[in-house]
Amino acid sequence: MKYDNRPIGVFDSGxxxxxxxxxxxxxxxxxxxxxxGDTARVPYGDKSPANIIRFGIxxxxxxxxxxxxxxxxxxxxxxxxxxxEIRTKFPNVPVIGVLEAGVAACLKAKPKYxxxxxxxxxxxxxxxxxxxxxxxxxxxxxxIACPLFVPIVEEGLxxxxxxxxxxxxxxxxxxxxxxxxLLLACTHYPLLKKSFQSYLSKKVKIVDSAEACAKFAEEYxxxxxxxxxxxxxxxxxxxxxxxxxxxFKQARKFLxxxxxxxxxxxxxxx
Amino acid sequence: MKYDNRPIGVFDSGxxxxxxxxxxxxxxxxxxxxxxGDTARVPYGDKSPANIIRFGIxxxxxxxxxxxxxxxxxxxxxxxxxxxEIRTKFPNVPVIGVLEAGVAACLKAKPKYxxxxxxxxxxxxxxxxxxxxxxxxxxxxxxIACPLFVPIVEEGLxxxxxxxxxxxxxxxxxxxxxxxxLLLACTHYPLLKKSFQSYLSKKVKIVDSAEACAKFAEEYxxxxxxxxxxxxxxxxxxxxxxxxxxxFKQARKFLxxxxxxxxxxxxxxx
Numbered sequence: 001m002k003y004d005n006r007p008i009g010v011f012d013s014g015x016x017x018x019x020x021x022x023x024x025x026x027x028x029x030x031x032x033x034x035x036x037g038d039t040a041r042v043p044y045g046d047k048s049p050a051n052i053i054r055f056g057i058x059x060x061x062x063x064x065x066x067x068x069x070x071x072x073x074x075x076x077x078x079x080x081x082x083x084x085e086i087r088t089k090f091p092n093v094p095v096i097g098v099l100e101a102g103v104a105a106c107l108k109a110k111p112k113y114x115x116x117x118x119x120x121x122x123x124x125x126x127x128x129x130x131x132x133x134x135x136x137x138x139x140x141x142x143x144i145a146c147p148l149f150v151p152i153v154e155e156g157l158x159x160x161x162x163x164x165x166x167x168x169x170x171x172x173x174x175x176x177x178x179x180x181x182l183l184l185a186c187t188h189y190p191l192l193k194k195s196f197q198s199y200l201s202k203k204v205k206i207v208d209s210a211e212a213c214a215k216f217a218e219e220y221x222x223x224x225x226x227x228x229x230x231x232x233x234x235x236x237x238x239x240x241x242x243x244x245x246x247x248f249k250q251a252r253k254f255l256x257x258x259x260x261x262x263x264x265x266x267x268x269x270x
Numbered sequence: 271m272k273y274d275n276r277p278i279g280v281f282d283s284g285x286x287x288x289x290x291x292x293x294x295x296x297x298x299x300x301x302x303x304x305x306x307g308d309t310a311r312v313p314y315g316d317k318s319p320a321n322i323i324r325f326g327i328x329x330x331x332x333x334x335x336x337x338x339x340x341x342x343x344x345x346x347x348x349x350x351x352x353x354x355e356i357r358t359k360f361p362n363v364p365v366i367g368v369l370e371a372g373v374a375a376c377l378k379a380k381p382k383y384x385x386x387x388x389x390x391x392x393x394x395x396x397x398x399x400x401x402x403x404x405x406x407x408x409x410x411x412x413x414i415a416c417p418l419f420v421p422i423v424e425e426g427l428x429x430x431x432x433x434x435x436x437x438x439x440x441x442x443x444x445x446x447x448x449x450x451x452l453l454l455a456c457t458h459y460p461l462l463k464k465s466f467q468s469y470l471s472k473k474v475k476i477v478d479s480a481e482a483c484a485k486f487a488e489e490y491x492x493x494x495x496x497x498x499x500x501x502x503x504x505x506x507x508x509x510x511x512x513x514x515x516x517x518f519k520q521a522r523k524f525l526x527x528x529x530x531x532x533x534x535x536x537x538x539x540x
Contacts, residue, residue, distance in 0.1 A: 046312075048512050051512050120515065148422070151418055151421045152418065155418055157418075161435055162418075162435050162439060165432050242318050244316050244317055244391070245318075245391075245394050246316065246390060
């Protein structure tokens, strides 16, 4: 058995992608993980495609300099808009993203009617619809942009009347004709999962793209003989491009524990 | 009478500063205005002081290349954190900011108890309290960071049950002991002014730093013989660093009309 102990590089526009890292640590406890959160330019969700592509390439370039064996794009916006450009720019490193992981998990469950919710940029890109329909054009898909969910989660209001009203505001159209699946196309949304489930019928299956992404990475490593040796626990290192006051509180929310071994870096030259 | 027809340069992290331009156009119809909105890096409110200073200097540098006679910092976050650094870096151009304008308007009304609301960065800086107390340490000041108001305004929910609940969430502490003044330390907040007034007592005077800033600019030009000739209507030119899908809708909300003569530019080296 051959092992590959090089780290996995994970990046997101900010700290939301730590929900992916949290699941990866459970599924892949022996892997070394390097995380980059571009907190100086967060959020990407309301930016234009040209800038999202540039930011995604800069984030990847930083992780590539750390000698990673796999890039995990834990940002739905980048995953929806810039992944082809990233692959073209870095042909020697495999790149997987939350989007393809979410789409794979969705298709596996064979739904008939799927509601996809995410940031404005993710929804405008229509990438989830395109990727799902490329495999099964029979699936009925409704997409809804929900820009308020990210700041609500970041304010710690996931379990508050404000979030309930906002969920009603965005998801009311789903009450007329209930989908059999709700696909969470944003790494912040797992923190609202319970509230989504209690607003919609309990029959609605919720697919969380962050969780799907960690599973997808686990499979990818196994199938491509890239897994790390099981002789030691994996290490982790976190890089961010900015550290505002709220940094630690936010990180704890998404990671489920305190952040250790973190460092502030500058990642872009232009 | 001497005239100075060089343009006034106004900048903000995004499009919220257009509320300052809207008032300036009423007060100063003959002035030429150049506006820069750093929409690629918006919002600044949750970033660290070091990055806010860097962004503010880059924004100013761009406007200085356009030959402006005055810089108006229409961003409360930059105004609270970076204005001294900007003045040091650009000693030959006068720089005024929403913060000093808001503070001046506040002091003029001689309040006893003022509540200041703004983004997390503006409130953490404690700059409003410092500036007000530098002149009158007797004034009782309460500051409240309200990060959800900006995305609520941008989602067009200023007049919705969600905004009413969020106002209650943030401003409830003011119900116990009602202030005689509410100082809006963010250019997005004028769009919530009516809702603030109806939540608090009608006796509470609301000072809008955006409106105060336009008045302050008008006085500054007059007192320093920098006013433009009244022989022609002023021109305006808008620059942004990114133009996402929602750009026009947002701009219309803050400016009160459609944006003309706009251009996308790149302003930073990193």
